Amino acid sequence: MQPRQSIIEIFSTFVQFDADRFSRWATESRLRRSIQGCLQKIPKENSEYFWVLYWYKFCQDSATASLAKQHLTAYLQEPCYWTSQKTCAGFASSQFKLSDCFQIAIAQVERVLKGFNPSQSSTLKNYASLIFSTAIRETLRQRQEVDICSDWGLLRKTSQKRLEESLQNTGLSPETVRAYILAGNAFKTLYVPSKASNSRQLSRPDDTTWEAIAKFYNSQSSQPANPETLEKWLLSAAKAVRKYLYPTPDSLNVSKGGDDGFELLDNLPGTQESLINEIVAQEEAQARTQQQGEINQILTTAIAQLEAQLQEILQLYYAQQLNQDAIAKQLDMKQYTVSRRLTKAKEVLLRSLANWCKDSLHISVTSDLLKSMSAVMEEWLQNYYSASSH
Incomplete structure (x- = not known):
């Protein structure tokens, strides 16, 4: 990766990948115009630290937070890239690529800016690198566990609270969520594998167990269900848990709206002060x-x-x-x-x-x-x- 040199580049460009490798620095034209306008007003100020504090301050104002956040997201591209590369290398068996880890990390910018305190942390880059590394590690370890578990093993390991969150995340109605949770409780109660079994690689319950699960469920619900329906529900629940634990990372680098959309530069309050x-x-x-x-x-x-x-x-x-x-x-x-x-x-x-x-x-x-x-x-x-x- 070629390091960025000028203040304009540092606060207006984003990493572009090609075949999971760094390709180039892509310029966001609105951010470029924004930082150019600021430098025209203060041409002698070329301190990176100064502009970090400048945009961090405007992150605290709802009227300018969006623009400031975009500038700081651009600024954090390099520590995000190097942290992603280093952390990803420590999980050689992971199916995640460098670009995947980068997107997981850069999605934490909101968390970084919320937790950063200039009076306590050394620099924004160091603080962000810590948050980026933690987020990637948590996701990769969680993903490894999810990959290892069969659907039935995953359901046994999932708490009722996590199951409920996962189902709600799919947009199911409250009534359907309650039915799925009741089915999950019936499954955990009746399907108790032997100690010799691999808890991660549990196999499908046998037909006798499914009959018992259905009987237990029907005793607790006013809407009866047969074993086939309950199995279908539980497989859908396992899929919902996997999706919840391993969401597809979205990039924060994508600009919303057209290139000639709204400009916030002229509305920055109290610039000189x-x-x-x-x-x-x-x-x-x-x-x-x-x-x-x-x-x-x-x-x-x-x-x-x-x-x-x-x-x-x-x-x-x-x-x-x-x-x-x-x-x-x-x-x-x-x-x-x-x-x-x-x-x-x-x-x-x-x-x-x-x-x-x-x-x-x-x-x-x-x-x-x-x-x-x-x-x-x-x-x-x-x-x-x-x-x-x-």
Whole structure:
């Protein structure tokens, strides 16, 4: 991929794929005109960080949020691409292609912009990369589980709440949803496979079991159904669950409306005042940079003081990006033991960070602050071990 150089390109172009490989940067003409207009008013301002804060601010205003979001979506194309490439490579057996992972990730832009806080996160790119990576991993792992399970195994693993959400997502009437859920409950109650059976690859229930399922269902419903109908319903329910758990990703890069549609540039409120505010924000950012250096030192020292096994688990989890099951196998321990020790390691690091805030910044540590610090620490761990792996 050829990196973008100018501010105009960075905030107005999108990745185009060809045969699952990067092809070119495609320009969105409305965004290009928008950023050109802004640069004409402030020709000397060529700081990428400045324009990120500029558009992020306008994301908070409903009148300008759409345009600002499109500019920032363009801006996040590169971290989205590199994160997708790195994460996808870790799932060699996945049927997902790089372009699929890219679309899964870029669909999280709304979540990124909602959760990003310039005063707490280092940069929008780093924060977005964390969200993108998490979203791709969750989807791929979920998809792998869905692919492995037979329809009957999937139904046994699906909770009633998830089943209800999946059925509602298909647009079925409330009455039909209730009937399907009742059928699902009858299936789970009457079809109890032996312990020796593979829970993921359950086979179809035998005819005797289907008769029992139908009898159970009819005792609970005023609208009787025969075994064939119930089997058809349950297969449809399994299909609905698969679709719900693995929706087709839609690109946010597609422009809605014609190329010469509405223009928001002339309606941006308080442009000059906002620019002054952002310049002040840049000065404040220098102070944050110093604090981030101190945070880096605090957490690096805290990691070095952890038990050797806790350090190894962090290394495997963040640097090698292994899940807890894989770590458990490698270290010959139970998955729940890995989970507990990973949690313990994070608690030690969070305690060090909280003490630093209390002693250096003279801030009272509240539950809300701990939650924010936990997010900052998670981002830091991702970046720290990513850098060490290279």
